[in-house]
Amino acid sequence: MLETRAVDDVADVLRDEITSGRFAAGSRLPPERQLAARFEVNRGTVRAALSRLAAEGLLSVRQGSGYQVRDYRRSGTLDLLPALVVGRTKEEQLEVARDLLAVRRQLATLVLERLFALEVDALAPIEDAVAAFTVAAGSGDVARVAAADLDVLAALLAATRSPVLQLCASPVANVLAELPELRDAIYAEPATNVVAYRALLAALAAPPSERPPAASIANLLAARDASTLTRLAS
Known part of the structure; x- marks a missing residue:
């Protein structure tokens, strides 16, 4: 079972990095395994956090292409x-x-x-x-x-x-x-x-x-x- 707190923490950091411009619109996030190593969590936790960010309009997902950063000013919500x-x-x-x-x-x-x-x-x-x-x-x-x-x-x-x-x-x-x-x-x-x-x-x-x-x-x-x-x- 995924730890909600760990998912929250990963999502919060990545959300901040996207909205602050560290990950620019159109760029791709590192692979799940690299993010898992960075945050010291399992890939399931990373995947759950990325799915949340995709639902918020911050990321798009393409099979085999990973996660691409979207322009949150156009795709995001309040x-x-x-x-x-x-x-x-x-x-x-x-x-x-x-x-x-x-x-x-x-x-x-x-x-x-x-x-x-x-x-x-x-x-x-x-x-x-x-x-x-x-x-x-x-x-x-x-x-x-x-x-x-x-x-x-x-x-x-x-x-x-x-x-x-x-x-x-x-x-x-x-x-x-x-x-x-x-x-x-x-x-x-x-x-x-x-x-x-x-x-x-x-x-x-x-x-x-x-x-x-x-x-x-x-x-x-x-x-x-x-x-x-x-x-x-x-």
């Missing part, structure tokens, strides 16, 4: 983003964080535009999620706050009735919550999130003609993201 942050320089981490937050703002604007254009007739799930977030915000537990924030997002996305927005926004939010340093910077002042969510609830409860433009809320998000990046850089 699940690779943590690998682009862990172990990188502060400047590289900030660049990834800046882009992630910008994508989140754009998606948030689309969600708000959709919600403000609808007659949201079922605010209860959103209200319940915001209430739970308010409790979490006072707990001092950042992981709990992040989880509660994801629940608010899920309720907002469900209200849009748009599977496209749900499929696009949820992975970005999940990645943000999984990066400890970025998560801590985002939720350093959760009370401000509570204020923003209450204002959003009030806007959704108002008639469409009285709701603020989605862009105005996006500007507030931009200011908060700037503060987050400042905390990360310090």
